[in-house]
Amino acid sequence: MKVLVPVKRVLDYNVKPRVKADGSGIDLANLKMSLNPFDEIAIEEAVRLKEKGTATEVVVVTVGVAKAETDILLTARAMGADRAILIQSDDEVEPLGVAKLLAKVVEEEAPGLVILGKQAIDDDANQTGQMLAALLNWPQGTFASKVEADGERVKVTREVDGGLETVDLKLPAIVTTDLRLNEPRYATLPNIMKAKSKPVAKKTVADYGVDVSPRIKTLKVTEPGKRQAGIKVGSVDELVERLKGMGVAK
Numbered sequence: 001m002k003v004l005v006p007v008k009r010v011l012d013y014n015v016k017p018r019v020k021a022d023g024s025g026i027d028l029a030n031l032k033m034s035l036n037p038f039d040e041i042a043i044e045e046a047v048r049l050k051e052k053g054t055a056t057e058v059v060v061v062t063v064g065v066a067k068a069e070t071d072i073l074l075t076a077r078a079m080g081a082d083r084a085i086l087i088q089s090d091d092e093v094e095p096l097g098v099a100k101l102l103a104k105v106v107e108e109e110a111p112g113l114v115i116l117g118k119q120a121i122d123d124d125a126n127q128t129g130q131m132l133a134a135l136l137n138w139p140q141g142t143f144a145s146k147v148e149a150d151g152e153r154v155k156v157t158r159e160v161d162g163g164l165e166t167v168d169l170k171l172p173a174i175v176t177t178d179l180r181l182n183e184p185r186y187a188t189l190p191n192i193m194k195a196k197s198k199p200v201a202k203k204t205v206a207d208y209g210v211d212v213s214p215r216i217k218t219l220k221v222t223e224p225g226k227r228q229a230g231i232k233v234g235s236v237d238e239l240v241e242r243l244k245g246m247g248v249a250k
């Protein structure tokens, strides 16, 4: 069984985002870009399925800028993906457009399982996996904290409010990863060197003939409100008095 893992290049989670002066978006110039953390978890899960002998090949795919080839797609191959597909687009493609492109890739590649992140940490959309499942009419197990697959079915344990739910899906299927599914391995330097010889197929959005024109207009992006400075109190009695003054204590 082939496993397809769609991955997104996002602002590294350690970098504090800066809003552009005109409020039109986030300024990404010269900042560190990385694999979306949930996608690292998806790659790890796919590579573990290959190590167990359930998967035969792990293919990663991204819709994004050319630079993705030498950063995130290299990391993905160093983590264990066998090959990569870069669908180049200089413009950001919305989740629906990405899902339509992925549906075409699925048609070509015929994977038994597609593992995506549950959300990209830049747009926080949490839409692409679900839209892809709808477009393909495939079953989906979202927010997976455990995945058990054989060649026929996949059991997905999902983190739901107040507990865990386990669903049993017939393959081919879509799975999206939650934070606790696994701890992704590091891409070590020797593996990064080796990964350079693993193939990357370069495509453009036009190759797939789907409409990815934007349907959403961002009106404004603003910084979160600044926290007000706290106050230091000299004693517990003073703290209690102040809390009483605020109506918090009686």
Ligand code: AMP
Binding pocket: 005, 006, 007, 008, 009, 036, 038, 039, 042, 061, 062, 063, 064, 093, 095, 098, 115, 116, 117, 118, 119, 120, 121, 123, 124, 125, 126, 127, 128, 129
């Ligand atoms: P989102 O719906 O944008 O929150 O993204 C959810 C998941 O869809 C991500 O974790 C990726 O697995 C996948 N995805 C989103 N955008 C892209 C993209 N541009 N290229 C490939 N995969 C993507």
